[in-house]
Amino acid sequence: MAIGRDPLDELVVPDGTEAKEVALETDGDVLVGARSSVEFGVRGRNVIAGERVEFGGDIEADGDCRLDMWCDVADNVLVGQDAYIGERVHIGGQLKVAGDLDIGDDVDIEEGFEANGWIVIRNPMPTVVLLFVYLKHLLLIGEEDTAQRLISELVDEQDEVPTIEPLVIPRNATVGDDAWRVSTPARIGDECRLHGNVRAESIDVGAASNVFGSLRARGDVTVGEGSRIHGDLTTRRGDVTVANGARILGDVSCGDLELGPDAEVDGTIRADGEITMGTSKRERE
Structure with a gap:
């Protein structure tokens, strides 16, 4: 992708994507622009949605899931790693997180939530910012070796993950069984x-x-x-x-x-x- 290009200026359906009766399934990440409506559920590696996105089914993320404020999910949200849930998000089912949960104010989860890692209730912070804060803390207390090991592990982990094009749904899009409507x-x-x-x-x-x-x-x-x-x-x-x-x-x-x-x-x-x-x-x- 060209430097400086808006990643949400095109509907991109990567190779092998299948729209089943209840969900869009892809092997890569799922990126959804603000104020879009996805009448299916979605299944992918990392799932990231902007403000006021509506999902008509479950969200299943093998990696991380980030839902910005005012998102609405009709059913469950199942996350294999960490989750970042913005203010006033509504989840019609359960929220299950295998890692850490960072959750904003006034979030409505109808059937409760559970997380195996840390639970922080506040305005969600992006992953990159969390990593930066943690690294800065390690350096301030003199743990240079620990910080270096963390950076090395992150780089090695990224190298092991194959490059798979994400499923991209632009802003203000409507995606459903009847029609996929975008202005891009x-x-x-x-x-x-x-x-x-x-x-x-x-x-x-x-x-x-x-x-x-x-x-x-x-x-x-x-x-x-x-x-x-x-x-x-x-x-x-x-x-x-x-x-x-x-x-x-x-x-x-x-x-x-x-x-x-x-x-x-x-x-x-x-x-x-x-x-x-x-x-x-x-x-x-």
Whole structure:
């Protein structure tokens, strides 16, 4: 990711993400921008949500979980390491934390909470700040060797964790079984399985993915090799590229249309510009 770029200026669905009946599941982190609504639960490594985010199911984080103030979780929050819960957060089920719990004022947890580590009730402090304060304390009391060991352990731990692109939901987004609505570009990775119509500024679908819904964008739309779109594909002022072996099970409406070899469109094509068709494997033989 480029330095200085806002990480929440794009909907990013990483490779292998699956939208099941009750949850979005990914192997990496989950980042949700402020004032967004996620009608599913979420399952990932670390889960971080901005102010006033709503979750329609459980949150399951293998690592840390941070919920900013005024977040609302319909069901349980299960955290494998540490949790940071902001002021006036509402949790409709239980909060279970395997590590430390840092919790703000006026938090409503309907079915109670438990934590195996320290419990601190105050305005939650970000992990980086906590580590900085702890390191500063060690140095002040002359424990330079202990501080150095802590830094080394943190660096070694980071090196062991594989780099996995996070699932990113931009600010003011709505994500659900019916539709994924964002005002930013949307990028869906390879081998994903999503339910719902996708509405975005532009849309890029990777290879071998299934989207059970339509795609609609203001700009360009690209569908990767072997992917299936179970609905219409529409763009207001952009072009459409359908790669080799991809299939659109609906109508296509766009400016220019490029169809790769063995690409299929089951419905009607409405293109204001040029239509370019690749040579299929059968024709080459």
